[in-house]
Amino acid sequence: VPDHKPRITVEQFCGLWPPDMPFMQFYRFAVEQIGYGDARVRLGYDEHHIRPGGSLSGPTIMTLADYTIWAVVLGMTGPDYRNAATSSLTVHFLRPAPAGDLIAEGRIIRLGRRLAVGEAAVYADGETGGADPVAHVTATYALPSARESADSGSI
Amino acid sequence: VPDHKPRITVEQFCGLWPPDMPFMQFYRFAVEQIGYGDARVRLGYDEHHIRPGGSLSGPTIMTLADYTIWAVVLGMTGPDYRNAATSSLTVHFLRPAPAGDLIAEGRIIRLGRRLAVGEAAVYADGETGGADPVAHVTATYALPSARESADSGSI
């Protein structure tokens, strides 16, 4: 792997979406790390994320994984690709997610010219890297073309 | 098809999750119809659902589709199966979803003994049934066993 330096910093990444927008206030993401090909993001607990039965909702899990894999993609492409949009996502729910913070660990599967594919394992707080994720997600992102990236201006 | 009568009414279905829980206040579902093998649900617009760029977020779309296909499954199995849990979900995002209400139309693909599989097309308000959904979702649900259903008590 000739290039290990991420193309975006955590600070740049967190500046892409305004923190005062309602979406970002509802999903309290803490981006812990972005590398060239991987990323780790924590989602702060909120009672709105609880579904009947007391576990975290599936959408909450999917949102975190989607955001994390998007960070992975931007870590390999940079802020000019912030318009990369999720085109498909497959999630497997593996066990109930206990109420509390969630951590997603994402990595690239392949960065192509027009599409990027990545995956993420989602863990309950304190269980990262273990054998018992609460969910596994793969997702694809349509990459803006070079022209579109150039047109979209600087951050 | 020998049995066309749904096994759950819209009223019973809407009573399964308490309307005062934060999750249900955030996602304002209006269940328009549940049949034996299909269902239609509207999601009321909320500014929390808007992602940067002004379209509705992917998780919002996935949440609506998941809820709708769950209604399809309960329409074929009844309230004793309310513990049916999503085990996997695949979504294709087809175009940006304009700010406004969303409507999902779901139908069963197959009801098995342990698993149910369904699909949903998600439309912008006023475009249902047309050729231009904003997303398409397939999802699988693990069904509680007969014993588990019996143990879970009445609604």
Added chain:
Amino acid sequence: VPDHKPRITVEQFCGLWPPDMPFMQFYRFAVEQIGYGDARVRLGYDEHHIRPGGSLSGPTIMTLADYTIWAVVLGMTGPDYRNAATSSLTVHFLRPAPAGDLIAEGRIIRLGRRLAVGEAAVYADGETGGADPVAHVTATYALPSARESADSGSI
């Protein structure tokens, strides 16, 4: 829907792949119909398709569905798009497929500029259109750009 006429005929479609190539001799497809947005293909039985236990193999089912949805896409785009390539596929196996012919019924979910998404239900012979498919498949296809299509010459 302003355009109901398919952009490729069954004869044109069947001429895209040489019938004497080993792949096509192994998978004996009979294209029964291609419309503007749907297609139906039969796969002739072959003992090579049987897996232990006596049912048809999963790959056999996936192959037929992939080929059928590709026909759907070409029915909307025409022979210039014959280089459309499957970029992802999700299959749900719903019940064992009995030894015998299989029939897939495909339809478009959305034709975009760069990606097409379609789905197919796969049936045992004599059960098409019924409530009991053996499998359900969704698949996406990367479309060649206008320039690439123009460069690829005539059939």
Added chain:
Amino acid sequence: VPDHKPRITVEQFCGLWPPDMPFMQFYRFAVEQIGYGDARVRLGYDEHHIRPGGSLSGPTIMTLADYTIWAVVLGMTGPDYRNAATSSLTVHFLRPAPAGDLIAEGRIIRLGRRLAVGEAAVYADGETGGADPVAHVTATYALPSARESADSGSI
């Protein structure tokens, strides 16, 4: 991880399906390794696997990945679970697969009581473990219940 010993040997695994059945003669699998939670399988080249354009067909890739993840599952459960059946599979095709042998590296995502989920990366010969797989697959397997396993007799 308290238990590192696989529950099935390569020899036992290869005895599960008769080598003289047409399916196994068409797909020449060489199981290189089965561990407790991972497996590696090679697929020998055959001209029947070539699709128009000269690359290996998608079904060939899916077949290899499915077989490999099934080996992963049996490596954690043992031969009594040989009736574990694929219930769903999602594949992302990442680039054309050159004519030649293919190698799949599979690993478990989660082994549950009723379902197992695994993934595999598929590589061209000589490129395993690198950053450029030709495909990525996730698949789920319905596990036979303890009673069903007991009834199914010994190998």
